[in-house]
Amino acid sequence: MARLSIWETPRGRVELPNMAVVVNPNLISVPTNEIREMGFQLIMTNSYILRRRGFSGDVHNLLEHNGPVYTDSGAYQLFSRGIEDQDSIEIVRYQLEINSDVITPFDLLVMPWDSEEEAMRKAIETVERVKEAIPLVREKGKLIVAPIQGGRHPKVRRKCARELGKLRADVYAIGVVVPDLLEYNFKEVVDAIAISKEEIPLSRPCHLFGAGHPMVLPLYVALGCDLFDSAMYAIAARDGRYLTHSGSLRLDEMEEFPCNCPVCYNKSPGEVSGWSKRKREYFISKHNLYSVLLELKRIREAIRRNRLLDLVLERANAHPMLKEATLYSLKRLSVLMEELDPLEKKSGLRHIGPETSLRPEVRRARRLIRRIRSTKSRIYVDPFGPVPIEILKVYPFGQFVSPRETPRLEVDPNSLFRALMEYLYDVRIRERFEFTFSKEGRIKDVILNGERIGSIRAKDHFFVPNIRGARLILEKSEYPRNRVIIKKEAEDFVSRGKSVFCKFVLDLDSELRPMQYVPVVNEEDELIAVGKLILSPREVFDFERHVAVRVKRG
Numbered sequence: 387m388a389r390l391s392i393w394e395t396p397r398g399r400v401e402l403p404n405m406a407v408v409v410n411p412n413l414i415s416v417p418t419n420e421i422r423e424m425g426f427q428l429i430m431t432n433s434y435i436l437r438r439r440g441f442s443g444d445v446h447n448l449l450e451h452n453g454p455v456y457t458d459s460g461a462y463q464l465f466s467r468g469i470e471d472q473d474s475i476e477i478v479r480y481q482l483e484i485n486s487d488v489i490t491p492f493d494l495l496v497m498p499w500d501s502e503e504e505a506m507r508k509a510i511e512t513v514e515r516v517k518e519a520i521p522l523v524r525e526k527g528k529l530i531v532a533p534i535q536g537g538r539h540p541k542v543r544r545k546c547a548r549e550l551g552k553l554r555a556d557v558y559a560i561g562v563v564v565p566d567l568l569e570y571n572f573k574e575v576v577d578a579i580a581i582s583k584e585e586i587p588l589s590r591p592c593h594l595f596g597a598g599h600p601m602v603l604p605l606y607v608a609l610g611c612d613l614f615d616s617a618m619y620a621i622a623a624r625d626g627r628y629l630t631h632s633g634s635l636r637l638d639e640m641e642e643f644p645c646n647c648p649v650c651y652n653k654s655p656g657e658v659s660g661w662s663k664r665k666r667e668y669f670i671s672k673h674n675l676y677s678v679l680l681e682l683k684r685i686r687e688a689i690r691r692n693r694l695l696d697l698v699l700e701r702a703n704a705h706p707m708l709k710e711a712t713l714y715s716l717k718r719l720s721v722l723m724e725e726l727d728p729l730e731k732k733s734g735l736r737h738i739g740p741e742t743s744l745r746p747e748v749r750r751a752r753r754l755i756r757r758i759r760s761t762k763s764r765i766y767v768d769p770f771g772p773v774p775i776e777i778l779k780v781y782p783f784g785q786f787v788s789p790r791e792t793p794r795l796e797v798d799p800n801s802l803f804r805a806l807m808e809y810l811y812d813v814r815i816r817e818r819f820e821f822t823f824s825k826e827g828r829i830k831d832v833i834l835n836g837e838r839i840g841s842i843r844a845k846d847h848f849f850v851p852n853i854r855g856a857r858l859i860l861e862k863s864e865y866p867r868n869r870v871i872i873k874k875e876a877e878d879f880v881s882r883g884k885s886v887f888c889k890f891v892l893d894l895d896s897e898l899r900p901m902q903y904v905p906v907v908n909e910e911d912e913l914i915a916v917g918k919l920i921l922s923p924r925e926v927f928d929f930e931r932h933v934a935v936r937v938k939r940g
Protein backbone atom coordinates (compact mmCIF):
# COMPACT_ATOMS: atom_id res chain seq x y z
CA MET A 387 0.00 0.00 0.00
CA ALA A 388 3.00 2.19 0.46
CA ARG A 389 3.73 4.30 -2.55
CA LEU A 390 6.00 6.98 -3.90
CA SER A 391 4.22 9.83 -5.56
CA ILE A 392 4.51 13.44 -6.52
CA TRP A 393 1.99 15.82 -5.05
CA GLU A 394 1.31 18.88 -7.18
CA THR A 395 0.63 21.91 -4.99
CA PRO A 396 0.01 25.50 -6.15
CA ARG A 397 3.64 26.22 -5.18
CA GLY A 398 5.53 23.28 -6.50
CA ARG A 399 5.78 19.56 -6.20
CA VAL A 400 6.21 17.63 -2.98
CA GLU A 401 7.70 14.17 -3.00
CA LEU A 402 5.57 11.75 -0.95
CA PRO A 403 5.76 10.18 1.61
CA ASN A 404 6.79 13.31 3.43
CA MET A 405 6.41 15.42 6.54
CA ALA A 406 4.92 18.89 6.80
CA VAL A 407 7.03 20.70 9.38
CA VAL A 408 4.80 22.60 11.78
CA VAL A 409 6.01 26.11 12.52
CA ASN A 410 4.49 28.24 15.23
CA PRO A 411 5.13 31.85 14.14
CA ASN A 412 5.10 32.96 17.78
CA LEU A 413 7.67 30.40 18.85
CA ILE A 414 10.16 29.64 16.09
CA SER A 415 12.56 26.90 17.20
CA VAL A 416 14.29 26.33 13.85
CA PRO A 417 14.16 29.12 11.20
CA THR A 418 12.28 28.15 8.04
CA ASN A 419 15.27 28.74 5.75
CA GLU A 420 17.17 26.11 7.75
CA ILE A 421 14.21 23.71 7.59
CA ARG A 422 14.20 24.14 3.83
CA GLU A 423 17.96 23.69 3.51
CA MET A 424 17.66 20.40 5.36
CA GLY A 425 15.38 19.18 2.58
CA PHE A 426 11.82 19.70 3.82
CA GLN A 427 9.49 21.21 1.23
CA LEU A 428 6.22 21.75 3.04
CA ILE A 429 5.55 24.04 6.02
CA MET A 430 2.41 23.77 8.08
CA THR A 431 1.11 26.45 10.37
CA ASN A 432 -1.94 27.13 12.43
CA SER A 433 -4.40 29.63 11.02
CA TYR A 434 -5.98 30.12 14.43
CA ILE A 435 -2.76 31.46 15.93
CA LEU A 436 -2.29 33.85 12.99
CA ARG A 437 -5.84 35.09 13.16
CA ARG A 438 -5.65 35.63 16.89
CA ARG A 439 -2.63 37.84 16.54
CA GLY A 440 -4.43 39.77 13.81
CA PHE A 441 -2.10 38.81 11.01
CA SER A 442 -3.08 39.94 7.52
CA GLY A 443 -0.88 39.66 4.47
CA ASP A 444 0.79 36.75 2.75
CA VAL A 445 1.67 33.84 5.01
CA HIS A 446 4.64 33.00 2.76
CA ASN A 447 6.22 36.35 3.60
CA LEU A 448 5.56 35.91 7.29
CA LEU A 449 7.15 32.46 7.31
CA GLU A 450 9.83 33.44 4.79
CA HIS A 451 8.93 30.38 2.78
CA ASN A 452 8.24 30.44 -0.94
CA GLY A 453 7.22 26.79 -1.15
CA PRO A 454 3.80 25.36 -0.27
CA VAL A 455 2.16 26.31 3.03
CA TYR A 456 -0.52 24.10 4.58
CA THR A 457 -2.79 25.73 7.15
CA ASP A 458 -4.64 23.90 9.84
CA SER A 459 -8.01 25.22 10.99
CA GLY A 460 -6.93 25.42 14.61
CA ALA A 461 -9.77 23.20 15.82
CA TYR A 462 -7.49 21.50 18.31
CA GLN A 463 -6.03 24.74 19.73
CA LEU A 464 -9.48 26.24 20.08
CA PHE A 465 -10.70 23.16 21.81
CA SER A 466 -7.88 23.29 24.33
CA ARG A 467 -9.01 26.85 25.11
CA GLY A 468 -12.54 25.64 25.69
CA ILE A 469 -13.98 26.93 22.40
CA GLU A 470 -15.56 24.11 20.47
CA ASP A 471 -16.96 25.75 17.41
CA GLN A 472 -16.34 28.54 14.95
CA ASP A 473 -17.82 29.75 11.69
CA SER A 474 -16.09 27.37 9.28
CA ILE A 475 -16.52 29.52 6.17
CA GLU A 476 -14.99 32.50 7.93
CA ILE A 477 -11.96 30.38 8.81
CA VAL A 478 -11.67 29.08 5.24
CA ARG A 479 -11.88 32.66 3.92
CA TYR A 480 -9.16 33.75 6.31
CA GLN A 481 -6.84 30.97 5.10
CA LEU A 482 -7.49 32.07 1.52
CA GLU A 483 -6.87 35.73 2.40
CA ILE A 484 -3.45 34.96 3.79
CA ASN A 485 -2.75 32.99 0.58
CA SER A 486 -2.26 29.56 2.11
CA ASP A 487 -1.95 26.75 -0.45
CA VAL A 488 -3.64 23.90 1.40
CA ILE A 489 -6.81 24.88 3.24
CA THR A 490 -8.50 23.06 6.12
CA PRO A 491 -12.18 23.71 6.91
CA PHE A 492 -13.04 23.98 10.59
CA ASP A 493 -13.73 20.40 11.61
CA LEU A 494 -15.51 19.29 14.74
CA LEU A 495 -13.19 17.12 16.80
CA VAL A 496 -14.66 13.92 18.11
CA MET A 497 -13.63 13.46 21.70
CA PRO A 498 -12.90 10.18 23.49
CA TRP A 499 -15.97 10.71 25.69
CA ASP A 500 -18.40 11.53 22.85
CA SER A 501 -21.28 9.10 22.43
CA GLU A 502 -21.74 7.50 19.03
CA GLU A 503 -24.69 9.78 18.39
CA GLU A 504 -22.73 12.91 19.22
CA ALA A 505 -19.74 11.69 17.18
CA MET A 506 -22.04 11.09 14.19
CA ARG A 507 -23.50 14.58 14.46
CA LYS A 508 -20.01 16.09 14.44
CA ALA A 509 -18.84 13.92 11.54
CA ILE A 510 -21.84 14.81 9.38
CA GLU A 511 -21.40 18.50 10.16
CA THR A 512 -17.72 18.24 9.17
CA VAL A 513 -18.72 16.70 5.83
CA GLU A 514 -21.12 19.60 5.23
CA ARG A 515 -18.36 22.10 5.97
CA VAL A 516 -16.00 20.49 3.48
CA LYS A 517 -18.75 20.48 0.86
CA GLU A 518 -19.42 24.15 1.50
CA ALA A 519 -15.74 25.12 1.31
CA ILE A 520 -14.84 23.27 -1.91
CA PRO A 521 -16.10 25.88 -4.43
CA LEU A 522 -14.44 28.76 -2.54
CA VAL A 523 -11.09 26.99 -2.36
CA ARG A 524 -11.15 25.68 -5.93
CA GLU A 525 -12.02 29.12 -7.28
CA LYS A 526 -8.72 30.41 -5.91
CA GLY A 527 -6.77 27.48 -7.32
CA LYS A 528 -5.93 26.14 -3.86
CA LEU A 529 -6.18 22.65 -2.39
CA ILE A 530 -8.82 21.52 0.07
CA VAL A 531 -8.35 19.11 2.95
CA ALA A 532 -11.11 16.72 3.99
CA PRO A 533 -10.63 15.86 7.68
CA ILE A 534 -11.93 12.39 8.51
CA GLN A 535 -13.28 12.31 12.05
CA GLY A 536 -14.81 9.47 14.00
CA GLY A 537 -13.00 9.22 17.31
CA ARG A 538 -13.21 5.66 18.56
CA HIS A 539 -16.47 4.92 16.73
CA PRO A 540 -15.72 2.82 13.63
CA LYS A 541 -19.25 3.26 12.25
CA VAL A 542 -18.95 7.03 12.43
CA ARG A 543 -15.52 7.06 10.85
CA ARG A 544 -16.66 4.87 7.96
CA LYS A 545 -19.66 7.09 7.29
CA CYS A 546 -17.51 10.22 7.44
CA ALA A 547 -14.81 8.75 5.15
CA ARG A 548 -17.39 7.47 2.66
CA GLU A 549 -19.24 10.79 2.40
CA LEU A 550 -16.00 12.77 2.14
CA GLY A 551 -14.73 10.27 -0.43
CA LYS A 552 -17.61 11.19 -2.73
CA LEU A 553 -16.55 14.85 -2.64
CA ARG A 554 -13.14 14.05 -4.16
CA ALA A 555 -11.26 16.56 -2.05
CA ASP A 556 -7.55 17.18 -2.74
CA VAL A 557 -6.13 15.71 0.47
CA TYR A 558 -7.70 13.31 2.96
CA ALA A 559 -6.55 13.86 6.52
CA ILE A 560 -7.21 11.26 9.18
CA GLY A 561 -7.89 12.88 12.53
CA VAL A 562 -7.35 10.55 15.44
CA VAL A 563 -7.99 10.93 19.12
CA VAL A 564 -4.79 12.69 20.18
CA PRO A 565 -4.09 10.56 23.27
CA ASP A 566 -4.09 7.54 20.95
CA LEU A 567 -1.14 8.96 19.06
CA LEU A 568 0.72 10.08 22.13
CA GLU A 569 0.19 7.12 24.41
CA TYR A 570 1.23 4.23 22.21
CA ASN A 571 -2.39 3.35 21.56
CA PHE A 572 -1.43 2.38 18.04
CA LYS A 573 -4.29 -0.06 17.52
CA GLU A 574 -6.89 2.72 17.53
CA VAL A 575 -4.80 4.59 14.99
CA VAL A 576 -4.46 1.51 12.77
CA ASP A 577 -8.23 1.03 12.79
CA ALA A 578 -8.78 4.68 11.88
CA ILE A 579 -6.36 4.35 8.95
CA ALA A 580 -7.82 1.04 7.78
CA ILE A 581 -11.40 2.31 7.71
CA SER A 582 -10.41 5.54 5.99
CA LYS A 583 -8.32 3.82 3.31
CA GLU A 584 -11.16 1.46 2.56
CA GLU A 585 -13.44 4.39 1.72
CA ILE A 586 -11.45 7.30 0.30
CA PRO A 587 -10.18 7.68 -3.30
CA LEU A 588 -6.71 6.13 -3.41
CA SER A 589 -5.66 8.72 -5.97
CA ARG A 590 -5.47 11.45 -3.31
CA PRO A 591 -2.70 11.95 -0.74
CA CYS A 592 -3.62 10.58 2.66
CA HIS A 593 -2.45 12.64 5.63
CA LEU A 594 -2.29 11.28 9.16
CA PHE A 595 -2.77 14.30 11.43
CA GLY A 596 -0.24 14.71 14.19
CA ALA A 597 1.99 11.65 13.75
CA GLY A 598 5.55 12.91 13.85
CA HIS A 599 7.73 10.40 15.67
CA PRO A 600 10.23 8.78 13.29
CA MET A 601 9.68 5.41 14.97
CA VAL A 602 6.08 5.04 13.73
CA LEU A 603 6.50 6.40 10.21
CA PRO A 604 7.43 3.13 8.42
CA LEU A 605 4.30 1.39 9.73
CA TYR A 606 1.94 4.22 8.83
CA VAL A 607 3.47 4.56 5.36
CA ALA A 608 3.05 0.81 4.89
CA LEU A 609 -0.64 1.27 5.70
CA GLY A 610 -0.99 3.86 2.95
CA CYS A 611 -0.37 7.21 4.67
CA ASP A 612 1.56 9.61 2.43
CA LEU A 613 1.81 12.72 4.53
CA PHE A 614 2.49 13.50 8.17
CA ASP A 615 2.84 16.65 10.16
CA SER A 616 4.32 17.27 13.44
CA ALA A 617 5.17 19.86 15.95
CA MET A 618 6.71 17.03 17.94
CA TYR A 619 10.30 17.85 16.95
CA ALA A 620 9.96 21.18 18.77
CA ILE A 621 7.67 20.10 21.62
CA ALA A 622 9.93 17.16 22.45
CA ALA A 623 12.98 19.45 22.33
CA ARG A 624 11.46 21.77 24.92
CA ASP A 625 11.20 18.72 27.11
CA GLY A 626 14.79 17.58 26.46
CA ARG A 627 13.62 14.59 24.39
CA TYR A 628 15.86 13.43 21.59
CA LEU A 629 13.99 11.44 18.91
CA THR A 630 15.44 8.39 17.17
CA HIS A 631 13.99 5.77 14.86
CA SER A 632 13.81 3.35 17.78
CA GLY A 633 12.28 5.65 20.39
CA SER A 634 13.01 8.79 22.41
CA LEU A 635 16.04 9.41 24.61
CA ARG A 636 16.56 12.06 27.27
CA LEU A 637 19.41 14.50 26.90
CA ASP A 638 20.28 14.27 30.59
CA GLU A 639 20.55 10.47 30.44
CA MET A 640 22.90 10.19 27.46
CA GLU A 641 26.68 10.10 27.36
CA GLU A 642 27.05 9.98 23.59
CA PHE A 643 24.76 10.95 20.72
CA PRO A 644 23.85 7.87 18.66
CA CYS A 645 23.71 10.09 15.59
CA ASN A 646 25.98 11.58 12.97
CA CYS A 647 23.67 14.30 11.68
CA PRO A 648 25.21 17.72 10.90
CA VAL A 649 24.35 19.05 14.38
CA CYS A 650 25.27 16.01 16.48
CA TYR A 651 28.43 14.71 14.85
CA ASN A 652 30.95 16.77 16.85
CA LYS A 653 28.96 17.42 20.03
CA SER A 654 28.41 15.52 23.25
CA PRO A 655 25.31 15.52 25.48
CA GLY A 656 27.43 16.93 28.32
CA GLU A 657 28.45 19.91 26.22
CA VAL A 658 24.90 20.57 25.01
CA SER A 659 23.46 20.31 28.55
CA GLY A 660 25.59 23.26 29.57
CA TRP A 661 24.07 25.56 26.95
CA SER A 662 21.30 28.10 27.43
CA LYS A 663 17.75 26.73 27.22
CA ARG A 664 17.15 28.41 23.88
CA LYS A 665 20.33 27.12 22.27
CA ARG A 666 19.70 23.62 23.64
CA GLU A 667 16.17 23.56 22.27
CA TYR A 668 17.37 24.70 18.88
CA PHE A 669 19.98 21.93 18.87
CA ILE A 670 17.56 19.13 19.83
CA SER A 671 14.82 20.43 17.50
CA LYS A 672 17.23 20.37 14.63
CA HIS A 673 18.47 16.89 15.44
CA ASN A 674 14.85 15.72 15.76
CA LEU A 675 14.09 17.05 12.29
CA TYR A 676 17.18 15.32 10.88
CA SER A 677 16.06 12.12 12.49
CA VAL A 678 12.62 12.40 10.80
CA LEU A 679 14.27 13.25 7.51
CA LEU A 680 16.62 10.28 7.66
CA GLU A 681 13.73 7.93 8.37
CA LEU A 682 11.74 9.38 5.45
CA LYS A 683 14.71 8.76 3.15
CA ARG A 684 15.02 5.19 4.40
CA ILE A 685 11.29 4.69 3.83
CA ARG A 686 11.32 6.05 0.29
CA GLU A 687 14.38 4.03 -0.61
CA ALA A 688 12.81 0.90 0.90
CA ILE A 689 9.68 1.47 -1.22
CA ARG A 690 11.82 1.79 -4.35
CA ARG A 691 13.35 -1.58 -3.57
CA ASN A 692 10.05 -3.24 -2.48
CA ARG A 693 11.52 -3.59 0.99
CA LEU A 694 9.32 -1.41 3.18
CA LEU A 695 7.77 -4.31 5.08
CA ASP A 696 11.25 -5.49 6.01
CA LEU A 697 11.86 -2.06 7.55
CA VAL A 698 8.46 -2.10 9.30
CA LEU A 699 9.13 -5.50 10.87
CA GLU A 700 12.58 -4.34 11.94
CA ARG A 701 11.17 -1.18 13.57
CA ALA A 702 8.41 -3.16 15.27
CA ASN A 703 10.96 -4.45 17.75
CA ALA A 704 11.50 -0.94 19.13
CA HIS A 705 8.43 -1.11 21.38
CA PRO A 706 6.09 -3.94 22.45
CA MET A 707 3.04 -1.81 21.59
CA LEU A 708 4.46 -1.06 18.16
CA LYS A 709 5.11 -4.74 17.58
CA GLU A 710 1.55 -5.55 18.54
CA ALA A 711 0.23 -2.81 16.28
CA THR A 712 2.37 -4.04 13.39
CA LEU A 713 1.11 -7.60 13.65
CA TYR A 714 -2.44 -6.33 14.11
CA SER A 715 -2.10 -4.10 11.01
CA LEU A 716 -0.91 -6.95 8.83
CA LYS A 717 -4.06 -8.86 9.79
CA ARG A 718 -6.49 -5.94 9.80
CA LEU A 719 -5.44 -4.64 6.40
CA SER A 720 -4.52 -7.97 4.82
CA VAL A 721 -7.14 -7.85 2.05
CA LEU A 722 -6.41 -4.31 0.92
CA MET A 723 -2.65 -4.79 1.26
CA GLU A 724 -2.74 -7.89 -0.92
CA GLU A 725 -4.87 -6.14 -3.53
CA LEU A 726 -2.43 -3.25 -3.82
CA ASP A 727 0.80 -5.23 -3.52
CA PRO A 728 2.69 -5.61 -6.81
CA LEU A 729 2.97 -9.13 -8.16
CA GLU A 730 6.49 -8.47 -9.33
CA LYS A 731 9.24 -7.67 -6.81
CA LYS A 732 12.81 -6.49 -7.22
CA SER A 733 14.25 -8.95 -4.75
CA GLY A 734 13.54 -12.16 -2.89
CA LEU A 735 11.28 -12.45 0.11
CA ARG A 736 13.05 -12.73 3.47
CA HIS A 737 11.77 -15.23 5.98
CA ILE A 738 12.62 -13.70 9.35
CA GLY A 739 10.17 -15.47 11.63
CA PRO A 740 6.51 -16.31 12.16
CA GLU A 741 5.44 -12.75 11.22
CA THR A 742 6.56 -13.41 7.62
CA SER A 743 3.42 -15.50 7.18
CA LEU A 744 1.33 -12.32 7.61
CA ARG A 745 2.96 -10.56 4.67
CA PRO A 746 0.80 -9.94 1.59
CA GLU A 747 3.23 -11.85 -0.66
CA VAL A 748 2.80 -14.97 1.47
CA ARG A 749 -0.97 -14.65 1.77
CA ARG A 750 -1.20 -14.24 -1.98
CA ALA A 751 1.09 -17.17 -2.77
CA ARG A 752 -0.97 -19.40 -0.49
CA ARG A 753 -4.13 -18.38 -2.31
CA LEU A 754 -2.65 -18.80 -5.79
CA ILE A 755 -1.14 -22.25 -5.23
CA ARG A 756 -4.62 -23.54 -4.50
CA ARG A 757 -5.46 -22.86 -8.17
CA ILE A 758 -2.93 -25.41 -9.38
CA ARG A 759 -4.57 -28.73 -10.22
CA SER A 760 -2.14 -30.12 -12.79
CA THR A 761 0.55 -30.84 -10.21
CA LYS A 762 1.99 -34.30 -9.70
CA SER A 763 3.14 -33.62 -6.17
CA ARG A 764 3.59 -30.91 -3.57
CA ILE A 765 6.20 -30.31 -0.92
CA TYR A 766 5.81 -28.35 2.25
CA VAL A 767 7.65 -25.03 2.26
CA ASP A 768 7.33 -22.89 5.39
CA PRO A 769 5.41 -20.47 5.56
CA PHE A 770 3.56 -21.18 2.30
CA GLY A 771 2.31 -24.68 2.95
CA PRO A 772 2.24 -27.42 0.27
CA VAL A 773 3.81 -25.93 -2.88
CA PRO A 774 3.46 -27.77 -6.22
CA ILE A 775 6.91 -29.03 -7.22
CA GLU A 776 6.49 -27.58 -10.74
CA ILE A 777 6.66 -23.97 -9.52
CA LEU A 778 9.41 -24.16 -6.92
CA LYS A 779 11.56 -21.83 -9.04
CA VAL A 780 8.76 -19.26 -9.44
CA TYR A 781 8.50 -16.12 -7.22
CA PRO A 782 8.27 -16.08 -4.23
CA PHE A 783 9.21 -19.76 -3.71
CA GLY A 784 12.38 -19.62 -5.80
CA GLN A 785 13.46 -16.15 -4.58
CA PHE A 786 13.09 -16.81 -0.92
CA VAL A 787 15.73 -16.01 1.67
CA SER A 788 15.19 -18.49 4.46
CA PRO A 789 17.36 -20.36 6.94
CA ARG A 790 16.12 -23.56 5.30
CA GLU A 791 16.84 -23.97 1.63
CA THR A 792 13.90 -24.45 -0.73
CA PRO A 793 14.44 -27.73 -2.61
CA ARG A 794 14.94 -27.34 -6.35
CA LEU A 795 13.66 -30.21 -8.43
CA GLU A 796 14.00 -30.50 -12.16
CA VAL A 797 10.58 -30.61 -13.80
CA ASP A 798 9.74 -30.91 -17.46
CA PRO A 799 9.05 -27.53 -19.09
CA ASN A 800 5.50 -28.40 -20.17
CA SER A 801 4.50 -29.27 -16.60
CA LEU A 802 6.08 -26.06 -15.36
CA PHE A 803 4.30 -23.92 -17.94
CA ARG A 804 0.96 -25.59 -17.25
CA ALA A 805 1.28 -25.01 -13.49
CA LEU A 806 2.53 -21.46 -14.03
CA MET A 807 -0.53 -20.53 -16.12
CA GLU A 808 -2.79 -21.92 -13.41
CA TYR A 809 -0.86 -20.00 -10.77
CA LEU A 810 -0.86 -16.65 -12.59
CA TYR A 811 -4.11 -16.73 -14.59
CA ASP A 812 -6.14 -19.64 -13.25
CA VAL A 813 -6.37 -21.15 -16.76
CA ARG A 814 -6.03 -24.85 -17.70
CA ILE A 815 -3.79 -25.67 -20.63
CA ARG A 816 -3.61 -28.98 -22.47
CA GLU A 817 -1.56 -28.07 -25.56
CA ARG A 818 2.05 -29.19 -25.85
CA PHE A 819 4.57 -26.40 -26.13
CA GLU A 820 8.13 -26.24 -27.32
CA PHE A 821 10.79 -24.18 -25.62
CA THR A 822 14.13 -22.58 -26.25
CA PHE A 823 16.76 -22.63 -23.53
CA SER A 824 19.64 -20.44 -22.40
CA LYS A 825 23.21 -21.78 -22.22
CA GLU A 826 22.63 -22.49 -18.53
CA GLY A 827 19.58 -24.58 -19.38
CA ARG A 828 16.98 -22.06 -18.25
CA ILE A 829 13.72 -21.86 -20.24
CA LYS A 830 13.60 -18.78 -22.46
CA ASP A 831 10.93 -18.74 -25.15
CA VAL A 832 7.60 -20.54 -25.17
CA ILE A 833 6.53 -21.77 -28.61
CA LEU A 834 3.16 -23.02 -29.78
CA ASN A 835 2.66 -24.47 -33.29
CA GLY A 836 5.99 -23.03 -34.39
CA GLU A 837 5.21 -19.52 -33.15
CA ARG A 838 6.64 -17.74 -30.13
CA ILE A 839 3.91 -16.83 -27.61
CA GLY A 840 6.12 -15.22 -24.98
CA SER A 841 9.00 -15.92 -22.65
CA ILE A 842 9.79 -17.02 -19.13
CA ARG A 843 11.49 -14.19 -17.26
CA ALA A 844 14.77 -15.09 -15.58
CA LYS A 845 14.36 -13.21 -12.30
CA ASP A 846 11.07 -14.71 -11.11
CA HIS A 847 10.13 -17.35 -13.70
CA PHE A 848 6.94 -15.46 -14.57
CA PHE A 849 5.44 -15.77 -18.04
CA VAL A 850 5.68 -12.62 -20.17
CA PRO A 851 3.16 -13.10 -22.99
CA ASN A 852 3.31 -11.46 -26.39
CA ILE A 853 0.11 -10.82 -28.34
CA ARG A 854 -0.20 -14.54 -29.23
CA GLY A 855 0.30 -15.48 -25.60
CA ALA A 856 -2.38 -12.95 -24.65
CA ARG A 857 -4.75 -14.59 -27.16
CA LEU A 858 -4.12 -17.96 -25.54
CA ILE A 859 -4.94 -16.53 -22.08
CA LEU A 860 -8.14 -15.00 -23.46
CA GLU A 861 -9.27 -18.21 -25.15
CA LYS A 862 -8.90 -20.07 -21.89
CA SER A 863 -10.66 -17.58 -19.62
CA GLU A 864 -14.28 -16.63 -19.47
CA TYR A 865 -15.29 -12.99 -19.86
CA PRO A 866 -14.39 -10.75 -17.97
CA ARG A 867 -11.59 -12.77 -16.33
CA ASN A 868 -7.99 -11.85 -17.17
CA ARG A 869 -8.94 -8.77 -19.16
CA VAL A 870 -8.71 -5.01 -19.13
CA ILE A 871 -11.63 -3.73 -21.20
CA ILE A 872 -11.10 -0.32 -22.76
CA LYS A 873 -13.47 2.29 -24.14
CA LYS A 874 -13.96 2.73 -27.86
CA GLU A 875 -12.24 6.11 -28.04
CA ALA A 876 -8.93 4.65 -26.82
CA GLU A 877 -8.90 1.64 -29.15
CA ASP A 878 -6.98 3.18 -32.00
CA PHE A 879 -4.44 4.79 -29.71
CA VAL A 880 -3.79 1.60 -27.74
CA SER A 881 -3.57 -0.62 -30.83
CA ARG A 882 -0.65 1.59 -31.91
CA GLY A 883 1.24 0.63 -28.78
CA LYS A 884 0.35 3.61 -26.56
CA SER A 885 -0.37 3.15 -22.84
CA VAL A 886 -3.90 2.79 -21.51
CA PHE A 887 -4.85 5.63 -19.16
CA CYS A 888 -7.20 4.97 -16.25
CA LYS A 889 -10.04 7.09 -17.58
CA PHE A 890 -10.23 4.89 -20.70
CA VAL A 891 -10.71 1.66 -18.75
CA LEU A 892 -14.30 0.48 -18.90
CA ASP A 893 -13.83 -2.53 -16.66
CA LEU A 894 -11.24 -5.03 -15.53
CA ASP A 895 -10.96 -8.31 -13.69
CA SER A 896 -10.75 -7.57 -9.96
CA GLU A 897 -8.48 -10.60 -9.48
CA LEU A 898 -5.68 -8.93 -11.45
CA ARG A 899 -2.77 -7.47 -9.52
CA PRO A 900 -0.37 -4.57 -10.11
CA MET A 901 2.55 -5.45 -12.44
CA GLN A 902 0.71 -8.42 -13.95
CA TYR A 903 0.79 -8.93 -17.72
CA VAL A 904 -2.72 -8.79 -19.06
CA PRO A 905 -4.65 -8.85 -22.37
CA VAL A 906 -6.34 -5.56 -23.31
CA VAL A 907 -9.65 -5.95 -25.17
CA ASN A 908 -12.28 -3.65 -26.65
CA GLU A 909 -15.99 -3.56 -25.83
CA GLU A 910 -16.58 -6.42 -28.32
CA ASP A 911 -13.97 -8.50 -26.46
CA GLU A 912 -11.52 -8.36 -29.36
CA LEU A 913 -7.85 -8.43 -28.39
CA ILE A 914 -6.22 -5.02 -28.90
CA ALA A 915 -2.92 -5.29 -27.05
CA VAL A 916 -1.02 -6.91 -24.22
CA GLY A 917 0.68 -5.00 -21.45
CA LYS A 918 1.57 -4.67 -17.81
CA LEU A 919 -1.11 -3.51 -15.41
CA ILE A 920 0.50 -0.74 -13.36
CA LEU A 921 -2.13 -0.18 -10.65
CA SER A 922 -4.50 -2.38 -8.70
CA PRO A 923 -8.05 -2.71 -10.09
CA ARG A 924 -9.45 -0.42 -7.38
CA GLU A 925 -6.84 2.25 -8.08
CA VAL A 926 -7.61 2.12 -11.80
CA PHE A 927 -11.11 3.41 -10.98
CA ASP A 928 -9.83 6.02 -8.49
CA PHE A 929 -7.22 7.56 -10.77
CA GLU A 930 -7.87 9.43 -14.00
CA ARG A 931 -4.66 10.66 -15.56
CA HIS A 932 -2.49 7.79 -14.41
CA VAL A 933 -1.30 4.98 -16.69
CA ALA A 934 -3.34 1.83 -16.06
CA VAL A 935 -1.65 -0.53 -18.54
CA ARG A 936 1.76 -0.03 -20.07
CA VAL A 937 1.35 -1.65 -23.46
CA LYS A 938 4.06 -4.01 -24.60
CA ARG A 939 5.31 -3.65 -28.14
CA GLY A 940 6.23 -6.68 -30.21
Ligand SMILES: [Zn+2]
Nearest residue numbers: 645647650673
Ligand atom coordinates in the same frame (compact mmCIF):
# COMPACT_ATOMS: atom_id res chain seq x y z
ZN1 LIG B 1 21.57 14.09 15.28
